[in-house]
Amino acid sequence: MRIGVITFPGSLDDVDAARAVRLAGGEPVALWHGDHDLKDVDAVVLPGGFSYGDYLRAGAIAARSPLMQDVVAAAHGGLPVLGICNGFQVLCEAGLLPGALTRNSHLHFRNRDQLLRVERADTAWTGDYADGQEILIPVKNGEGRYVAADADLDRLEGENRVVFRYVGGNPNGSSRDIAGVTSENGRVVGLMPHPEHAVEDLTGPSTDGLGFFTSVLKAVVNA
Amino acid sequence: MSRVVVDVVLKPEISDPQGQAVLGALGRLGHDSVRSVRQGKHFVLEVDGTPDEAELKQIAETLLANPVIEDVELHLPKD
Numbered sequence: 001m002r003i004g005v006i007t008f009p010g011s012l013d014d015v016d017a018a019r020a021v022r023l024a025g026g027e028p029v030a031l032w033h034g035d036h037d038l039k040d041v042d043a044v045v046l047p048g049g050f051s052y053g054d055y056l057r058a059g060a061i062a063a064r065s066p067l068m069q070d071v072v073a074a075a076h077g078g079l080p081v082l083g084i085c086n087g088f089q090v091l092c093e094a095g096l097l098p099g100a101l102t103r104n105s106h107l108h109f110r111n112r113d114q115l116l117r118v119e120r121a122d123t124a125w126t127g128d129y130a131d132g133q134e135i136l137i138p139v140k141n142g143e144g145r146y147v148a149a150d151a152d153l154d155r156l157e158g159e160n161r162v163v164f165r166y167v168g169g170n171p172n173g174s175s176r177d178i179a180g181v182t183s184e185n186g187r188v189v190g191l192m193p194h195p196e197h198a199v200e201d202l203t204g205p206s207t208d209g210l211g212f213f214t215s216v217l218k219a220v221v222n223a
Numbered sequence: 224m225s226r227v228v229v230d231v232v233l234k235p236e237i238s239d240p241q242g243q244a245v246l247g248a249l250g251r252l253g254h255d256s257v258r259s260v261r262q263g264k265h266f267v268l269e270v271d272g273t274p275d276e277a278e279l280k281q282i283a284e285t286l287l288a289n290p291v292i293e294d295v296e297l298h299l300p301k302d
Contacts, residue, residue, distance in 0.1 A: 057289055064286070093289065100291040102233075107240050147237055147292060173240075 001217045004031040004041035006071075006087075008062045012049035013084065013196060020196040021045070024213030033065040042220040043080040043124070044071055046087025048140075048194055058101060058143045059089030068094055080124035080216050081188045085141055088180070088190030097181055097190045098156060099148035104141070105173025113205040114139040114193050115167040116179050123163055123186040124219035128211040135208035139171050139179075139193040146174035146181075146192070156181060164191050187219075227274050228298040231288040232263030263293075274299055 003021040005028055007014045018028035029041050033051075038044070051062035062068065068090070075081045075096050083091035091097045104110060115136055118129040129135065148156070153175055156162060164180035172192070180191025195209030233239045242260040249257045266287055270279070279297055288295035 056287075060286070060289070092291075098291075100289055102237065102292060103240055105238065105240050107244060149236065149291075173238075 001026045001043075001220055002029045002039070002041045003027065003213070003216065004029045004038060004044045006031045006033055006044065006046050006067060008033040008049070008051035008065065008086075008090075010049050010051040010053055011047050011086070013047040013194065014049070016194075017045045017047040017084065017196045020199045020209065020213050023199050024210055024217060026213060026217050031067060033062065033067045036066050036070055038067070038070050038074060038079075043082070043216045044074075045196075046071075046081070046083040046090050047196070048085030048087060051086055051090065054143065057089075057093065059086055059091075059093040062086075062090045063093035072096060075183070075188050078185065078187055080219055082125050082212060082216070083188075083190035084194055084196060085144070085192055088192055089143070091188065091190045096188050097183060098152060098161075099146055099178075099181065101141075101143050101192070102145045102147050103143050104145050104171075109140070109142040110144070110171040111140040112138070112171065114171055114179075116164045116191075116193060117167045118163070119165060120160065120163045120182060120186070123182045123189050123215075125189040125212045125215050126163060127215040127218055129215070134167055135198075135211070136206045137193045137195050137198040137209045138205065141172060141192050144172040144174065144192040146172075146178045148175065153178075159184070163189055164193070225270050225272070225274050225300045227268040227270050227279055227300065229266040229268065229279075229283045229287050230263060230296040230298070231266070231283075231293050232261055233292060234294050237292050 021028040198204035198209035
């Protein structure tokens with residue numbers, strides 16, 4: 001199972017994401033933002049970091065890169081796509097996910113281990129979790145406050161598209177404690193916290209993040 | 224060549240913690256008359272020939288601003 005990991009100028013966590021794919025039993029495939037080549041991957045991860053130095057808006061310029069045009073087209077065809085942190089910002093800027101990520105309400109960069117509640121265990125990236133399960137993974141961002149118009153938030157909740165909520169304190173002031181959302185078809189997921197940093201006991205607060213990467217391998221087989 | 228200015232500011236319903244931090248600093252400096260600060264972005268574009276309003280509107284609304292959270296104002300040169 002080939003899982004692509006896109007590197008943009010300023011990506012930081014692409015190597016960790018590739019490692020998480022490998023630990024889950026998949027084959028990580030390095031993708032370059034400037035190419036028009038998805039290399040026949042079965043799913044794509046947009047990693048964390050500061051693509052283009054967060055110039056203009058976080059994720060804004062990366063969302064207009066050549067490869068993202070292919071990602072958007074493939075996602076509309078059902079390709080599973082996961083955006084982590086800066087990757088989530090890119091997916092919102094690319095229009096694949098609703099809402100936007102803005103400056104944390106307290107203006108501080110927040111880096112800590114964070115409890116999340118899994119609200120949807122039926123997306124391409126969360127099938128190995130249970131509805132309502134709590135997982136502990138790191139969060140680290142300065143622009144992670146999820147916002148949208150109230151009517152849009154109501155619609156998202158009505159369509160059951162909130163995948164994760166912060167538990168035990170909201171690290172950035174996100175509306176309605178939203179940590180992650182999904183597309184209408186449940187194939188595209190974005191979240192601010194970092195599952196790829198919680199895949200080994202040695203380096204993470206838990207191995208709770210591994211489930212993202214094992215889930216998608218099954219989702220691809222069953223597709 | 225003409226000069227086109229685009230101003231981008233967060234929508235009123237989106238809270239602006241940076242603007243609030245500036246407001247707090249103004250209060251500490253004794254400028255008690257300032258009631259509110261909203262921080263935004265100001266773009267200056269040099270454009271060949273006569274600016275195409277439709278194209279510039281598209282640039283402003285699809286790249287320079289994120290319509291989910293920001294309002295945008297386009298200022299074309301006066302004839």
